[in-house]
Amino acid sequence: MLLSKSCVYGLRASLYLAGHQSENYIPIRQMSDKLEISFHFLTKILQQLTSAGILESYKGPNGGVRLIRSGEDVTLMEVVLAIDGDYMLTQCALGLPGCGVMKPCPIHEKWAETRDKIRDMLESTTLTELAKKGKDLDLRITAEGGFEDL
Amino acid sequence: MLLSKSCVYGLRASLYLAGHQSENYIPIRQMSDKLEISFHFLTKILQQLTSAGILESYKGPNGGVRLIRSGEDVTLMEVVLAIDGDYMLTQCALGLPGCGVMKPCPIHEKWAETRDKIRDMLESTTLTELAKKGKDLDLRITAEGGFEDL
């Protein structure tokens, strides 16, 4: 799979937060319920996003987690990098050790092109953009329901 | 990772075979040595390609494995499908259960575009094409060496 499951969860949670443009912290429990993701697992993933400087967290009652910057300024790429690292964008098709332009494998040329498409997509798409689209069209964010159920 | 390790090994072995346009069977041991892949593991992967109708095998002395059709007629897609299935091309970014155009997630539109690029690349690239390029430019196929060492 292109993105690890952790990363997908991280993206969905980030979209959730971007869909709640509130100054309040959102409890992880609420997100894990709505998004149907294991609470403890999600907690760990959000910790990664917190230490990556994408989220900030607060303990205790009325605590939770929220985006530091506005969702308009956060690209999918940032979230992916924080969770999966740049493996996908540097390693690739044949994944030979230390490969690259210097001594490429035969797929390199074609693959690099494809890979750049993925990078461009991740870099040019923001959380807010997707959350807005999700709300306007009531698109899916959970297994069953859409943004309206959030 | 986009492709599983098994799949990458399968691709490299297929390229190896395409680079040896010989009517003889090539022993798996020879390939596993040259490509630095565990013999038994590679054997299993090639069995998948054999039962998928991409390779044919022969036992005993002078036995081994070879492409059924010419490498010109075999696309990367065939190899990928035989080993990893179509998961990568149907599932994707958020990977919600049963997702798709009917009730898409907010990334769907952008992702589908990217995904088609990957599909096109895999479908339009043949083993022979890459093997030829690999030979002409002595590109990498193993960790250390290039096609010349095959």
Added chain:
DNA sequence: AGGTTTTAAGACTCTTTAATCTTAATATAA
């Protein structure tokens, strides 16, 4: 102060993928 709500951190378990090891089956050749 003491109890409650929440995130943080780490140990632990389960599942999947990767890799190894053993035995069987098939073909060749001397």
Added chain:
DNA sequence: TTATATTAAGATTAAAGAGTCTTAAAACCT
């Protein structure tokens, strides 16, 4: 026919990824 070379198949082990559980720390509230 016996020894050897090779793929086929299945059991086993190892490593990584995913998920759960427990305890700690921080913040709030009465």
